[in-house]
Amino acid sequence: MKSTMLPIRRSSGVSASSGPSRRRGAMIVLLAVMIVGFLVAVAFSVDIAQMHLSRTELRSATDAAAKAAAETLSRTLDVNQAVTRGQQIALENSVAGDPLILDAADFEFGRSQTDATGRFIFDNSGSPKNSVRVLGRRTQSSPSGAVTLFFGNIFGVNFFEPQLNATATYVERDVVLVVDRSGSMNDDNKFNDLRVAVDVFVQTLQSTPVQEQVGLASYSSTASIDALLTTDLDQITIAMNGLTANGYTSISRGMRSGKAIFDANVTSDFVERTMIVMTDGIHNTGAEPAGIATTLAGENVKIHTITFGADADQARMIDIASIGGGRHYHALDGAQLQAIYREIALTLSTMITE
Numbered sequence: 001m002k003s004t005m006l007p008i009r010r011s012s013g014v015s016a017s018s019g020p021s022r023r024r025g026a027m028i029v030l031l032a033v034m035i036v037g038f039l040v041a042v043a044f045s046v047d048i049a050q051m052h053l054s055r056t057e058l059r060s061a062t063d064a065a066a067k068a069a070a071e072t073l074s075r076t077l078d079v080n081q082a083v084t085r086g087q088q089i090a091l092e093n094s095v096a097g098d099p100l101i102l103d104a105a106d107f108e109f110g111r112s113q114t115d116a117t118g119r120f121i122f123d124n125s126g127s128p129k130n131s132v133r134v135l136g137r138r139t140q141s142s143p144s145g146a147v148t149l150f151f152g153n154i155f156g157v158n159f160f161e162p163q164l165n166a167t168a169t170y171v172e173r174d175v176v177l178v179v180d181r182s183g184s185m186n187d188d189n190k191f192n193d194l195r196v197a198v199d200v201f202v203q204t205l206q207s208t209p210v211q212e213q214v215g216l217a218s219y220s221s222t223a224s225i226d227a228l229l230t231t232d233l234d235q236i237t238i239a240m241n242g243l244t245a246n247g248y249t250s251i252s253r254g255m256r257s258g259k260a261i262f263d264a265n266v267t268s269d270f271v272e273r274t275m276i277v278m279t280d281g282i283h284n285t286g287a288e289p290a291g292i293a294t295t296l297a298g299e300n301v302k303i304h305t306i307t308f309g310a311d312a313d314q315a316r317m318i319d320i321a322s323i324g325g326g327r328h329y330h331a332l333d334g335a336q337l338q339a340i341y342r343e344i345a346l347t348l349s350t351m352i353t354e
Helices: 019-077 080-093 183-205 235-241 251-263 291-299 314-323 332-349
Strands: 107-114 120-123 133-138 163-169 171-181 212-219 223-230 274-280 301-308 327-333
Touching: 019 080, 019 107, 019 133, 019 163, 019 332, 080 107, 080 133, 080 223, 120 163, 171 251, 183 235, 183 301, 183 332, 212 235, 212 251, 223 251, 223 291, 235 314, 251 274, 251 327, 291 301, 291 314, 301 314, 301 332, 327 332
Parallel strands: 171 212, 171 274, 274 301, 301 327
Antiparallel strands: 107 120, 107 133, 133 163, 212 223
16 A cells, blocks of 8 residues: 655745744834934933023123122222122022133223114223123133033033123113102101111212212102202202101102102213112002003113012012012011112112123
């Protein structure tokens, strides 16, 4: 009996599962490429964020150094003292985690004046000098060094080297103080605290070579013009000492009297105008102060506001300062009120012009 032999089929060498395996392998390679790309994108984003933050911090630090140097120059007329003060303030500001160190050569002194468009132009040969230009830099040749990037070596760039200029100018300024003389100012000796604080303001301005003109308006239920703009700042102290506190609180009427002081004075376009509005309470009679604040802002008057004591309406005064492009301050006691008026007096004569 013959046995039947079945033909032997040769294997093609490809198993049934080889197709799906090949696809899985391709997916793994693609996934690996995508992961690498994602990590590169993350690294790039981290360094970009670091660069933006460093530039912002450098701007703040350079501006602060320039303003401090200009304020010191206006007060002392000493270039060396101005440089030293600017360097001190720069060291108090961090850029990318390190203090900003400035060379004396990073400070340049000159004069800034407005051109036909109102833009300030810095001239390092101009006289008399009223401006300080500061070069803030985090470069490899600077004292602070360059900013190290986290993943820069991936892209072949290990450092970021930002540098910025800031010019601060001390300028002539007309200032009107608007003070609260409502009945609540008799509580806790607050009106006497205000008299002392205004005197500190006057003495601080008198210590700088910049010649400001200052006026005084006060308010309660009604408002009054107590001193027109004058360079004889002792007149402001005398007028304050002649005021008494009583009545309600009409902040808007006080601001209108302050505006009348500005309107009565003819000044050059170079003179900046600032109103400082102080209250210890809540506006409770007369028009809403935001309206007159808007009018003043439209006439390029900067408005700073001060609230004094726990019962003062901080929210409203913050809003007024915001409308007027100024700053709001709050004092809980007489010592803080004096410090605020002193701080405002010191910063009135300087501004960032570049």
